Amino acid sequence: MKLVSLKTNAVMSIILFSQLSYSDLEMLTDKHLGNVDGAGIGIVLEDFIFNGGEAVNGGGTFEISGLQSSDNKPVVLGISQFYIAGSGSDQGTNIDNNPVNIGRLTNPFNLELRDGNDLDVGVTDKAVFEFSAPTILNGSRLSERPDMGIRFDLEIDGVSHQSLENHIESLSIDGSYIRLWGGNGRMEGELALNVYTPNIEFFACDSTGLNCGETVSFQNVSIELELGQGEYQPVTFEVDSTGNFIFEVGTLEGKCASTNGTGGCDSGTAGYTELNDYYTTGPASNTYIGNVSVGGQSFGSTTISNLQIQYLEVKSHDL
């Protein structure tokens, strides 16, 4: 009896202790967190297939409703197919038994807390949450590059108009990451988004998904987008009191201690070195599309190089 009682007390103590711990989480200071150097969590999805929508085994449709046309007629966007599968999916028709590995055990997607003092992070004495895709160095293999696609069915005022399809072959987002930290009473961050694919296709079919027309394709696509640079140029996302969102890439205005007569920053002035470094090695975006093809007609390559955003504010409003 005593033994049972002791055991019970022990169990109760453990339970109570865990409850107390649960309700009394003590905050770590940023300085303490800054010293954390965990290995993080690697995420790999092996033999992964996702295939959803009404076109798949009688499945339901995910609908985006509540939209309107400019003359206030109701608009419904039905997603009749969304898939992620292995290479060779043939625009979403070869999905079954065609899995893909998302990440690799030796090169996974990563969730981790990083030391903000690391040279490539640049957030002084703070812990930084990072979600990153596999590295470019090790590169995703073909078996780790999914085919993705989506089919929208457009309905306006109860009338089905057309089905719009988008298919991406052998997608890699290697080298992408998002970093978040607390700063200035809000969440700040920076992000890099890389998109590599040999082919992105768009085309339209009739409202039943048949009679598809000519295809617009973007071949050999390489998009490398970098937004924000640590605390120097944080990226923020907020919602204001009216319910609209505000996305900002921090301004470079005010980084120079004293601008000259034409608004520039003279060498030797406080802030010049950082500004000059920003323009030479700071975050930059590059886009290259090897060929744009419409219905088999080629319109050549498209290039946007070394695009630097020194200020961006995007604010939504009702239409």
Added chain:
Amino acid sequence: MLNTFSNFFLLLIFIPGLLQAQLIPIEEGELSEMTGQAFMNIDRSAANGLDFTKLTLGLDVKTSLNSDLLELGNYTRDGTPGSDIKINDFALGSIDSDGKIVPFEIKDPFIELAFEDNAGKQDLVGVRLGFGGAKGVLSGSIQSLTGNINIDIRDTADGLSNADNGLADLTAALLGNSPIEANAVLVNSDGTPNNIRATEIGIKNGETFDIVPTSGGDKFVLWAAAGLGIGGLNCVDNGFFSCGKAEITAGGCEAAGIDVCFDLNTYNSLDVGKKQNDGSFDFSEGLFLGFQTKQITWVDGSTSTKATAGAFLNVPNGGLEVTLEQALLGTKRVRTRYADPYFGGH
């Protein structure tokens, strides 16, 4: 007994834990009453034998950006290699003399798709990224441009003195304060209109410089000057010892001996927007970047714009306005970086 008590106590302990962990879902009925922000419109329309699907986003965008190169449609066209659009050192927005960023502003951007019915199939024949409104400074060294970029030249005749031409100097001296107006478009070096891979902008053949004096004295001087044939002036609104409006007609990229065609890359910074009386700019509609397989007429409200095949940049008429001096000598690039190579690196 103790086990019963333990179980009861354990239950009490777990209940708050469960309550703490349990998020209660909102019922469908409640959810259906929720309305999101209507910041997106989707429209279908038909015009000129094509169907259009347009997605408009309710966004206000302010930005300042720089890019080394913006190049679209790099392919061999009619046997000649080149690019439909190529702009070096492209920039949107500026930095003023106080070091303040003056952003390029965009509102209500949209993506529009054009479809052609082909025996029951919907062929996608064009796509464009457009803006409900835009204003701000666009900078760059334009190497090649396919599109519409009409420039209104508005000045006084005094501005003709920049032409380094004797007749123009005389006209300027005689009619210094008289308003002068002309419209410049993309042209070939012989003055014929050409909006495909253009490298020059100017007053097309047959188009006129219009001189419209306001004072009675200037109307008399203009009447006399036109009567003497000074500066190629041709009075088209004759009165009694008075001329209300005179023209100088352009041909072969010249008007009265003045060069009226200019390299696009001399226009290093251009104000986009509708110029107001106080000199400020308001939002201008019709700015878009399109990509089409054939000539497509895009419709913006009551305005229709014919876009040629390939990449196409449309800057709406009246969106850009320069003085004669700017037209003749080009426009200087504004500051777009705090450490700017165009300002000696600082």
